[in-house]
Amino acid sequence: MCGIVGYIGGQKASPILLSGLMKLEYRGYDSAGIATLEDGTPTVVKNTGRVRNLYQDPQLDALTGTVGIAHTRWATHGAPNDVNSHPQVSQSGRIAVVHNGIIENYAKLKEFLESKGVVFASETDTEVVAQLLEYYYDGDLLDAVSKVLHRIEGAYALGIVCADEPDKLVAVRKDSPLVLGYGEGFNLLASDVTAVIKHTREVCYLDDGEVAVLTPG
Numbered sequence: 263m264c265g266i267v268g269y270i271g272g273q274k275a276s277p278i279l280l281s282g283l284m285k286l287e288y289r290g291y292d293s294a295g296i297a298t299l300e301d302g303t304p305t306v307v308k309n310t311g312r313v314r315n316l317y318q319d320p321q322l323d324a325l326t327g328t329v330g331i332a333h334t335r336w337a338t339h340g341a342p343n344d345v346n347s348h349p350q351v352s353q354s355g356r357i358a359v360v361h362n363g364i365i366e367n368y369a370k371l372k373e374f375l376e377s378k379g380v381v382f383a384s385e386t387d388t389e390v391v392a393q394l395l396e397y398y399y400d401g402d403l404l405d406a407v408s409k410v411l412h413r414i415e416g417a418y419a420l421g422i423v424c425a426d427e428p429d430k431l432v433a434v435r436k437d438s439p440l441v442l443g444y445g446e447g448f449n450l451l452a453s454d455v456t457a458v459i460k461h462t463r464e465v466c467y468l469d470d471g472e473v474a475v476l477t478p479g
């Protein structure tokens with residue numbers, strides 16, 4: 263288990279994401295991380311330990327963007343360390359992913375991507391999703407997501423951001439919980455309603471197999 267949260271809107275995303283993570287720590291707490299889009303590019307800060315360690319990371323000062331995703335992890339694939347913590351990014355660093363669940367066929371997909379020259383940085387099943395998204399990305403994130411969903415097996419709630427489409431935050435769910443929160447000029451995603459309730463009481467639970475594209479409006 264683990265907790266994910268995402269925000270897209272007009273405010274600085276990192277304080278909203280971090281306070282959301284604090285609410286989700288009961289779901290996992292071996293490491294935590296956050297990525298916001300800075301000048302369009304995902305900038306990741308992550309480390310081993312609880313969310314309060316992340317709060318104290320001086321690198322957080324660089325995160326001023328208004329779109330982002332965050333994660334508090336309970337490792338299933340790969341040791342709890344800085345590299346394996348989420349967000350996981352694609353090789354170019356242009357796509358970032360947070361994930362709750364297990365990609366059961368990750369080994370086969372990893373082998374496929376390695377045969378295409380993709381170099382992996384972590385031991386996680388999640389990195390396969392980020393790398394596969396980049397492999398399929400051809401200017402349309404939703405199209406890449408759809409192709410990836412046809413290839414991955416297992417359980418997942420995903421939050422995805424992409425440098426080439428900085429006005430979008432994509433949410434995907436199958437067999438792991440995910441709720442969306444609707445606000446005025448912002449929208450949120452989270453593993454549990456406790457992470458969004460401070461900001462909005464208008465929520466919607468994604469059904470299995472559903473995909474949502476969140477924009478500030």
Ligand code: GLU
Pocket residue numbers: 263264290335336337338339340346361362363364365386387388
């Ligand atoms: N399988 C992922 C990992 O080990 C996510 C773990 C989880 O959902 O707790 O990084």
